[in-house]
Amino acid sequence: MTWTKxxxxxxxxxxxxxxxxxxxxxARQYLGxxxxxxxxxxEETDPKVLxxxxxxxLIFATGPLTGTSASTGGRYSVVTKGPLTGAIACxxxxxxxxxxxxxxxxxxxxxxxxSEKPVYLLLENDDARLLDAAHLWGRTCWDTEELIKHTHQDxxxxxxxxxxxxxxxxxxAGIVNDLHRAAGRSGVGAVMGSKNLKAVAxxxxxxxxxxxxxxxxxxxxxxxxxxxxxxxxxxxxxxxTYGTQVLMNVINEVGALPTRNHRDIxxxxxxxxxxxxxxxxxxxxxxxxxxxxxxxxxxxxGCGRISKMDTxxxxxxxxxxxxxxxxxxxxxxxWALGAACGVSDLEALTYANFLCNEDGFxxxxxxxxxxxxxxxYELGLLKKEEVGLELTWGSAEALVKLSxxxxxxxxxxxxxxxxxxxLCSTYGRPxxxxxxxxxxxxxxxxxxxQGMALEYATSNRGACHVRGYMVSPEVLGIPVKMDxxxxxxxxxxxxxxxxxxxxxxxxxxCLFTTFAWGGPDIQSMIQPALGGDYSLENxxxxxxxxxxxxxxxxxxxxxxxxxxxxxxRLLTEPAKTGPMKGxxxxxxxxxxxxxxxxxxxxxxxxxxxxxARLGL
Amino acid sequence: xxxxxxxxxxxxxGCLQCEMACxxxxxxxxxxxxxxxxxFSFEAEGRKVPxxxxxxxxxxxxxxxxxxxxxxxxxxxxxxxxxxxCVGCKVCTIACPFGTVNxxxxxxxxxxxxxxxxxxxxxxxxxxxxxxxxxxxxxxxLDRMRQWAGKTDNNPAAV
Numbered sequence: 001m002t003w004t005k006x007x008x009x010x011x012x013x014x015x016x017x018x019x020x021x022x023x024x025x026x027a028r029q030y031l032g033x034x035x036x037x038x039x040x041x042x043e044e045t046d047p048k049v050l051x052x053x054x055x056x057x058l059i060f061a062t063g064p065l066t067g068t069s070a071s072t073g074g075r076y077s078v079v080t081k082g083p084l085t086g087a088i089a090c091x092x093x094x095x096x097x098x099x100x101x102x103x104x105x106x107x108x109x110x111x112x113x114x115s116e117k118p119v120y121l122l123l124e125n126d127d128a129r130l131l132d133a134a135h136l137w138g139r140t141c142w143d144t145e146e147l148i149k150h151t152h153q154d155x156x157x158x159x160x161x162x163x164x165x166x167x168x169x170x171x172x173a174g175i176v177n178d179l180h181r182a183a184g185r186s187g188v189g190a191v192m193g194s195k196n197l198k199a200v201a202x203x204x205x206x207x208x209x210x211x212x213x214x215x216x217x218x219x220x221x222x223x224x225x226x227x228x229x230x231x232x233x234x235x236x237x238x239x240x241t242y243g244t245q246v247l248m249n250v251i252n253e254v255g256a257l258p259t260r261n262h263r264d265i266x267x268x269x270x271x272x273x274x275x276x277x278x279x280x281x282x283x284x285x286x287x288x289x290x291x292x293x294x295x296x297x298x299x300x301x302g303c304g305r306i307s308k309m310d311t312x313x314x315x316x317x318x319x320x321x322x323x324x325x326x327x328x329x330x331x332x333x334x335w336a337l338g339a340a341c342g343v344s345d346l347e348a349l350t351y352a353n354f355l356c357n358e359d360g361f362x363x364x365x366x367x368x369x370x371x372x373x374x375x376x377y378e379l380g381l382l383k384k385e386e387v388g389l390e391l392t393w394g395s396a397e398a399l400v401k402l403s404x405x406x407x408x409x410x411x412x413x414x415x416x417x418x419x420x421x422x423l424c425s426t427y428g429r430p431x432x433x434x435x436x437x438x439x440x441x442x443x444x445x446x447x448x449x450q451g452m453a454l455e456y457a458t459s460n461r462g463a464c465h466v467r468g469y470m471v472s473p474e475v476l477g478i479p480v481k482m483d484x485x486x487x488x489x490x491x492x493x494x495x496x497x498x499x500x501x502x503x504x505x506x507x508x509x510c511l512f513t514t515f516a517w518g519g520p521d522i523q524s525m526i527q528p529a530l531g532g533d534y535s536l537e538n539x540x541x542x543x544x545x546x547x548x549x550x551x552x553x554x555x556x557x558x559x560x561x562x563x564x565x566x567x568x569r570l571l572t573e574p575a576k577t578g579p580m581k582g583x584x585x586x587x588x589x590x591x592x593x594x595x596x597x598x599x600x601x602x603x604x605x606x607x608x609x610x611x612a613r614l615g616l
Numbered sequence: 617x618x619x620x621x622x623x624x625x626x627x628x629x630g631c632l633q634c635e636m637a638c639x640x641x642x643x644x645x646x647x648x649x650x651x652x653x654x655x656f657s658f659e660a661e662g663r664k665v666p667x668x669x670x671x672x673x674x675x676x677x678x679x680x681x682x683x684x685x686x687x688x689x690x691x692x693x694x695x696x697x698x699x700x701x702c703v704g705c706k707v708c709t710i711a712c713p714f715g716t717v718n719x720x721x722x723x724x725x726x727x728x729x730x731x732x733x734x735x736x737x738x739x740x741x742x743x744x745x746x747x748x749x750x751x752x753x754x755x756x757x758l759d760r761m762r763q764w765a766g767k768t769d770n771n772p773a774a775v
Contacts (some may be wrong), residue, residue, distance in 0.1 A: 068646050069636045069742070096632070103647045156649070179659060207645040207722070215644070226744065292662045295629035298636065300744035302629035306662035325662030 001413055002064040002182035002529040003027055004105050004209045008128055010121060012114030012195050013054065017121070022375050023109050028532065029615065031539075032063035034090050035506035035546035037079035037108060041088070042549060043522025044110075045555035051083035051187075052169070052194040054114040060101065060160075060200065062108075063508025067102030067201035067297075068212070069219075070525050071226050072510035074099045074297025082186040083194075084171045084365070084419055085438040085462040087554045091174065091188045092162075092402050092474060092505060094296030094304075095181030100158040111197060120148065120161075120199040133198040140358045141176040148201045161199035162189045163359030168409035169193060170417035171367035172440075178325025180304075180357040181296065186439060186461050213531030216495040221524040225517060226300050236475065239303040239512060240293060244331035245275030247443075247471075254475055254484065255578030256448025258441065259339045260393055261371040262434045262569055265445040266578040269394075275336050284310050287348055291325055301512060305330060307350050315351040315400045322354055329353045329363075332465070335443035336367025340434075341399055341480025342375055348396035352403040359407035365419055368440035370402050372420040372432050381427045387412045431568050437462035437559065446566060446585040447575045451473045451482065451490040453585035456595060457564045458494070458552040466511050468497040478515060487586050491594040501541035506546060548598075548606050551616065561604025564591060618693045621729075621737060623666045627747035630664035637742035641732055643668070650720070652729045653739045653748075659733040661737055666748055668739070669716040669729040671695055680711030693753065694731040702726055 005022045024039075026566040030036040037059040049055040058080045065073040076098030084087025101109070104125050118133040136144050145159040160177035166189035173180040173189030183189075195284040208276055212218035251257045252270035259267040271277060278290040287308070294304030307328025309316050316322040329337070329349050333356070337349040356363040370391075376382040377391035382389055388411055391398050405413025415423055420440055424433040434441045439462025445452025451470030459467040473493060474484040483490065504511050507526060523536045554563075567572075570585040595602060599610035606616075635651035643650045653668035675695045678686040683735075685701035686708060696716075703726040708717045710725060717728040731737050740750040751758070 069633060069640070071744075099646075099648075103649065204720075205647060205649040207639075207643055207647045209647070210646065223659075230744065262692055293629055293660075295631035296663070297632055299629075299631050300633065302631065302745070304629075308662065324660030326659075 001213050001531055002068055002210045003032065004102060004107050006106055007108040007110060008106050008123065009110045009112070010128070010129070010130070012111060012115040012197060012574045013118070015115070015130055017130065019126070019128075021107075029542065030546060030549075031503070031506035031542055032067070032107060033061045033075065033077045033506045033508050034079065034092065034159070034416055035502060035542065035549075037061035037077055038088065038090065038546060038553070040108070040110060040552050041079050041081070045081065047081070047083060047553050048558065051081045051086065051191060056081050056191055056194075058069065058111040058188070058191050058195060059108060060111075060195070061108055062098050062101050063506055064444075064529055065525060065557065066124040066508030067099040067210070068222075068470060068529065069298055070222050070509060070529070071205060071229055071298060071300040072296065072513050073508055074299065075103060075508050075510055077505060077567055078175055078183040080188055080191045081557065082188070082461060083190045084187040086557060087461055087559055088550050088557075089186035089188055089461055089547050090505070090550075091183035091185045093175070093177055093181050093183040094299065094510060095178030095183070096297045097160045097177035097202065098508070099297045100202045100204045103207060105204065105206045105207060105209040109200070111195060114194065115196040118196045118198050120197070120201060121384060123202045124199065125204060127332045133613050136198045138164065141360050142179060142358050143430050144199050145179060150201060152201070152516075153397040154203060156283060157201045157203050159199055159201045161360070162192045163361070164407055164409060165195035165359045165361035165417065166190055168359050168417065170406060170409070171419050172362040172417075174360050174362050176357060182251065182357065182360065185360045185364065185464065212529045214528035215485070217528035218525065225525060228514050228521055229300055229513060235301050235512065236516075237300050239515075242275030242279075243293065243303045243305045245305070245329065245334060245418070245492060247331045248274035248334060250446060250475065251274065251611060252450060255580035256445045256452075256475075256484070257335065257339055257576065258434070258443065258445040260342045261340060261368070261432065262441070262567075263375070263376045264444065265448050265575045267339040267342075269342070270339065272344040273338040273346050273349060278305065278307070278328065282310055284312060289350060291376075296510070299510065299583050301510075303330070303512060309350055310347050313347040314349070314397070315348055322351060326354050327357050333363035333367070336364045336371075337399060339443075340367045340371035342394035343396050343399050344394065345396035348400055352399055355403045355407050361406065364442050365440045366403060366406060366416070368419040368434055369416050369423055370399060372424055372434065372461055373416065374398070375432055376424070376427050376429065379429070434567055434569070435463055437563050439463050444471055445575070446570045447583045447594050448578070448580040449484045450487050450586060450590065451484070451494055453496055453566060453570065453587055454490055454590045455498075457587055457591065458594060460547070460554055466501070468501055469511065469514070470494055470495055472497070472515065473583060476515070480517065485580060485583060487589045490588050492597050495597050496540075498547055499540050502543035502546035503539050505540070541614070545616065548610065548614055548616060555605060561595075564604055619750050620671070620693075620753040620756050621668065621731070621740060622749050622751045622756050624747050624749075625663060625665040627745045628655060628664040628666050628721070628746075629745055630657060631741040631744065633744060634739035634748055637738035641738040642727075652718075652727055667716070668696070669730070670714065672727070674729055676711040676713065677708035677717045680707045682707060689730070692731045692734045692735075695728070696730045697726055699723070699725050718766060
């Protein structure tokens with residue numbers, strides 16, 4: 001089976017690293033990665049623990065398809081209690097790091113306690129050591145990775161690290177691996193920083209760690225599934241060519257592109273920051289922003305963007321560090337740094353995105369928080385003297401400067417680093433924070449897409465697009481076309497999507513495969529990988545179990561059904577332009593039905609029957 | 617007809633499907649450290665480059681081997697390591713100008729690409745973008761020739 005059946009427990013307080021057997025019973029019930037790590041977190045931590053306190057745990061987890069040739073089978077999740085929300089946080093990443101964990105022979109690494117001094121974990125197969133990271137503290141993720149490889153004279157080490165954002169307690173700090181792949185959302189990097197853990201470096205060369213239960217069956221299934229991805233319009237053409245940025249113009253035309261802190265849902269500058277614009281030669285130097293595409297481990301889609309900036313652009317003119325190629329903007333980042341702030345300068349967005357990768361923080365929350373600051377500034381609640389610069393809508397200069405200040409943890413960047421909920425409350429307008437449970441919205445407006453509104457409100461980690469992705473049926477017509485403005489039928493569809501997403505995230509593969517793959521495709525690989533009984537029905541039940549387990553953690557942490565809501569702007573301010581003009585998010589029509597199909601009480605608590613049915 | 621592995625770095629995305637296919641073909645493991653083909657990443661240029669043995673005609677590794685553990689497979693043109701004979705002296709790794717013969721500490725032998733003993737090499741079969749193909753050894757440059765040929769301006773209708 002494709003579990004290594006081993007986990008590494010690192011006690012940072014005691015400075016010890018101890019291998020232990022994986023709880024195989026839990027693995028069967030929760031598969032791996034998101035599900036399994038959640039089970040360990042729930043069993044081992046007090047839900048009331050403060051996210052940045054020593055008692056919180058930080059779990060790196062792979063899935064059973066991580067490190068196999070299943071397309072996109074390279075992902076790992078980081079699960080912890082999130083500092084941005086106080087809810088469960090689960091953030092996953094691609095690149096090559098997750099597969100390396102499996103090659104070293106581990107399904108999971110559990111970090112507990114807190115180191116007195118900065119340390120990093122070096123893991124080479126059976127050899128796990130905590131090493132002094134004093135010389136790495138204060139360094140960016142990019143420098144850290146290079147320095148660790150240099151120190152150990154091993155260019156083949158895979159490194160996941162935090163940058164200055166994680167060290168400085170930016171509440172939306174992420175963990176960056178392979179230079180521009182990140183467990184980006186929910187602030188998992190801040191938890192890592194609070195533990196004085198700077199990086200995890202892994203080199204795995206074990207050849208006996210795991211193998212599919214049925215190798216021949218596995219290969220046949222993988223080959224067939226790869227062909228499905230290659231033959232699909234989205235995963236075979238759209239994503240390889242334009243990346244997720246294929247969506248910018250589409251979502252804008254649908255009338256669901258939140259603009260200027262969600263005051264509008266169409267952006268006049270959308271085309272200038274779109275995937276198409278990344279391909280076009282720049283006026284300034286005649287070269288395109290996009291120079292290549294990039295795939296994560298085992299991925300046959302290759303949606304990653306590699307960009308090179310115009311070296312004469314004001315943001316990088318005197319900064320040669322950024323003149324090379326690096327991770328370019330994807331859709332969510334381009335939207336948050338762009339439309340949400342009214343900025344249509346693609347180069348400025350690219351630079352801000354480089355900073356997010358370099359210092360490890362979430363471009364979605366960054367952009368949305370800067371957008372909120374711009375609105376506070378317009379309303380006169382925030383003064384130029386406080387910020388140190390003019391925060392007018394659409395100012396690329398302000399975006400660039402505030403991103404730098406946030407990365408470095410200086411001046412007004414310190415407040416931006418706490419996210420929009422803290423920012424807007426500080427200036428007396430909590431309603432202007434475009435967030436759910438404290439986490440900022442991604443790039444789809446709930447007034448334009450009603451299913452997304454319900455998805456945001458009910459997501460266990462706060463507003464999020466990758467906990468169901470209702471854009472699929474509402475915009476792309478996958479698996480069936482649903483009217484984006486309608487509320488009927490959205491609750492059961494969302495539940496199915498949320499459960500399937502939990503399976504995908506627990507398996508070790510990427511959510512983008514689900515543009516082409518249905519449950520049966522995924523099941524066809526898990527079955528021969530693990531053996532045992534993984535029918536589609538069992539897997540969907542497993543997904544539902546994961547979802548409900550996260551929910552029970554949140555309820556125990558003090559969240560209630562009242563937190564399943566949206567900012568007043570989405571519920572009461574009708575959309576001003578586009579095809580969805582006049583609409584608001586009709587959450588009230590969908591939420592009770594959602595609770596019902598989930599088997600929860602009208603207060604949003606899983607009923608005893610549901611708990612029993614799922615074996616929680 | 618002899619065939620060659622052809623690499624087109626412009627098409628490589630760095631997914632490492634080739635490395636996994638190689639490791640599995642030869643060692644029944646996905647662990648890419650055992651792969652005989654390697655994808656190199658040049659981060660600052662944003663390039664990924666797959667690389668493996670070019671199967672030189674006058675193979676330096678073969679000539680350098682003191683125990684004749686590297687032999688020519690006349691069918692495929694591959695230079696193969698006979699594990700039974702290899703003593704792990706690593707002289708071939710010094711002789712190879714490209715570094716594509718590698719010592720494996722776990723076995724005490726060297727390993728290199730053997731074109732999967734004919735048929736379709738696993739790496740080419742697994743590559744999703746056509747960056748690695750297995751083509752007629754006499755015409756490894758055919759694609760590029762065709763590309764340049766297409767750029768000639770000898771078509772009066774196009775002028």
